[in-house]
Amino acid sequence: MTAQSDRNFSTDRIRREGASQETKRQTASWTTWEAVGPEPFEIHYDRPVSFFVAGGRAWIDFSDGTKLDIQSDDFVTITPDIRGVWNVIEPITNLYMYHDTKSGI
Template sequence: MSMQSDRTFSTDRIQRVHATEDTKKLAASWTKWESGLIEPFEIHYDRAVSFCVMQGRGEIRFTDGTRLDIERDDFVTIHPDIKGVWTVIEPMTNLYMYHDTNPMPVKR
């Protein structure tokens, strides 16, 4: 599977859209995650999470075979109980928030 050129991406478990200015304002109060170039690492999202990429590039390869490239101004929502491997390609800063029940709706 090749990298997606269209920034809109959606499956039943993963959504990626371009972050609007309103989305960035909403995410401004979320928790910051920063990472330099590190070894790929495994993740298991046991609850829904949304994050807004403020800088950098990376890729998540999910165990179901989905490959999601992420870059600055992407807004991503991942539904619970999915595993994968994160690879940071360029140092990243993300603002993220876990959802206790349902992920935020994605505007299409």
């Protein structure tokens, strides 16, 4: 699969965009998550989450058929009740926050 060259991507459940300087500032205090791969792993997003990709690269294959390429400087928001399989291509570091439907950036 080829990388999605336009960093802006959106479905009714998943949104990816390039992170602005303001987004990077706001996410700096969020929880850090790291994965080195190479084994794919599944996650169930049971509540809304947003994350900033501080470094690395991965693919997420979602249960709705969406395949999302993520890389450094992407900002991603995922709505609840969707599953995904992460495939880490390069060791990845994310700053993330779970939030209710009324919060976030």
